[in-house]
Amino acid sequence: MLGLPKGEVFLVPWSKAWNKEFLLEKEKIQDLMNEYVLNIHHIGSTSIEHLCAKPVIDIAIEVRDFNDGEKASLFLEKLGYFYHGTNILPERHYFSKGEPRTHQIHLYQYGNKYLLEQIRFRNYLRNHREARIEYEQLKIRLAKLYKTDKHTYAEEKTSLVQSILEKV
Known part of the structure; x- marks a missing residue:
């Protein structure tokens, strides 16, 4: 299942289909934007096996020059x-x-600190089951509390995310 209506926060169980969906989208993006793209990453909770997630595929694209982002809009x-x-x-x-x-x-832009943090966080959760479970439990609790407030939902995860990033 994919699709999160505007203004809603809910989680669904992890699905193998998410990685397939990412790979299909990655190929389309690469075909259209090849001259600008350095790398395309599957990020966010849908990229972590067995982690429930909001049903939205998060994709990170790395480009040489930040200003290429406006050019990318024409392709995307x-x-x-x-x-x-x-x-x-x-x-x-x-x-x-x-x-x-x-x-x-x-x-x-290539080497961006926020992207590098997202990749480190994703990789840590992929390799540390206990941390993944702790993060998932927090997400479930927050999704129940903030069903229509995605900003507070995200903010309330920050301290756990930062504590994990400090380990990496």
């Missing part, structure tokens, strides 16, 4: 993405697809 619009600009999240171009939203792209 062909795949159904909407460009939200650079003011939504720090140091990234943000795109979303669908309503309900099924995919989101975070486009970073």
Whole structure:
């Protein structure tokens, strides 16, 4: 299942289909934007086996020059993405697809600290079952508390995320 309606927060059990969906989307992006793309990563909870998640595929694209993000919007619009600009999240171009939203792209300049943190966090949870379970339990509790407040849901995860990043 993919798709998160605007203004809602809910989690679904992990699915093998998420990685397949990422790989399909990655191929489409690579075909259209090959000259700009250095790497494409599956990030977020859908990229971590056995972790429940909001049903949205998070994709990180690395480019050489941050200014290539605006050029990317022309390509990504062909795949159904909407460009939200650079003011939504720090140091990234943000795109979303669908309503309900099924995919989101975070486009970073190569070596961006926020991207590197996301990859380190993802890899840690992939390799540390106990941390993954602790994170999942927190997400479940927060999703029940903040069913219509995605910003508070995200903010309330910050201290656990930071404590994990300090271990890496």
